[in-house]
Amino acid sequence: MLLPAPRGPLSERLAHLLRRDQDGESAQLVREAAEADDDPDPLSDLDHQLSLWILNELSFRGFEDVDDRWEFAPEVAGLRAILEAPFEKALREVCADWLARAQSYEGDVAEQIFALTEDFDEGPDLSRHVRRDATVDQVRDFLRERSIYHLKESDPHTFVIPRLSGPAKAHLVELQYDEYGGGRTGHLHHELFAGTLRAAGLDDAYGAYLGEVGAETLAASNAMALFCLHRRLRGAAMGHLAAFEATSSIPCRRIAAGLRRVGFGDEAAHYYDEHVEADAVHEQLAAREICGTMVSSGDVDRSEVLFGAVACLVLDARQSEVLMSRWETTSARGESLAAGAGA
Structure with missing residues (x-):
């Protein structure tokens, strides 16, 4: 690149x-x-x-x-x-209100993360739109935006492995092993997403769409780098991972269905099919075995783990809002042009 x-x-x-x-x-x-x-x-x-x-x-x-x-x-x-x-x-400022809410939930940090992901209601539900209503162009637009992260998927969190110890470290390695395809070439999750891009008629080169995405998409990527490249933010890094995994399985099912609906087929949907089952397991690993162990051992402060979880959700909501707003504007412009042509 x-x-x-x-x-x-x-x-x-x-x-x-x-x-x-x-x-x-x-x-x-x-x-x-x-x-x-x-x-x-x-x-x-x-x-x-x-x-x-x-x-x-x-x-x-x-x-x-x-x-x-x-x-x-x-x-x-x-x-x-x-x-x-x-x-x-x-x-930290845009996350403050939701962080305070997350801290008010009962239970251990894992239960608080799951309650947060259940209650979080900001931003449009992009996966439902892709499932039911998105056009072919909108689906391609969605995939271009997501390529900034998915073509480097798991790499940021790997930086955290040497910063952990004991059970939390072992479970993060376990999770990452799955993300890297169990050591099988061609099965790494970023390789699977590259296959999705190709099946949708898009460029699968790393960073190919960097010049087309907005600040919100880059901010989501930069937040992961911030958390994962700084030892002091390792708790936020794992909270971010837990929230990401906890909000992945059902949306992936919808997106896979949306890809098939617009005609991209099984090859395009394979990446998302893979995550329906995998992330249902990963959310438990990340929230309970990694975040839970880190907090109970005193290695990190609970508030930092929850901050990372909130940041994941808030930044995703901001991305979704920008995309939906762009699509609505484009649709309205198209309808206006069509009405003018028919007059």
Whole structure:
């Protein structure tokens, strides 16, 4: 993957810096741009989110046109910290009300996570729309947006394994082994999703649609990287994982049905079929055996686990709202044009 096209002055300066040898003057220009980025909502600032995604990606698959040594360059560490601080602050603010609600539920942390996922009612139900009403173009749009995460699925959480110990660590390895296809080439879940993209007539290359997705999609990816790349946030990382798994099985069943409804068939639906059963098991592993053990052992604070769970749900809701709003606008425009043509 090559560096994506810039989406503003910050990502433009960052791309210029990363494509050349380390240059103190260039690094200072990027730092100044980052510090001047005072958008009141970094969660919706595309330039901010793309720049942070690029910096995070240096720790994943990297870029063909960027020297891998940039990953641990002091300039990059400093820039990432500058962009992460307002991002984490904004994320904690938008999660505050639901976090307080989650903390009020009775039971252990696993029961609180399950109660949260049952009660959470923000954002449209995207899986129901895909199941019943989405057009072929909307389904493809949905898959393009989801490709940003699903083509790197499980990789962020793998960073947490060495930060755990005892039963929590063993159960995370167990869960990740499933996500990586039980060690069988071609069965890794990101490979299965690549098959879905191909069956839907889309590009299965990693990061192929990075230049088309919005800030909300990048923010969801960046939140996982934030939680999983920082040891202090390992509780949030596992809470995020638990909420993701607990809200996956039934929606995956609906999405698989929607893919078949629009004519993409079994090959496209296979990824989602696989997750219907797998995630029903994974939600118990993540919530009870990983999060529950971490909290009961005193390794992490319960509130941080719940924060991660809330963040997962809130960011997914924001993604869904943007997609549905876009589709409604497009549909309304199409209806208007059709009415005009028939007049």
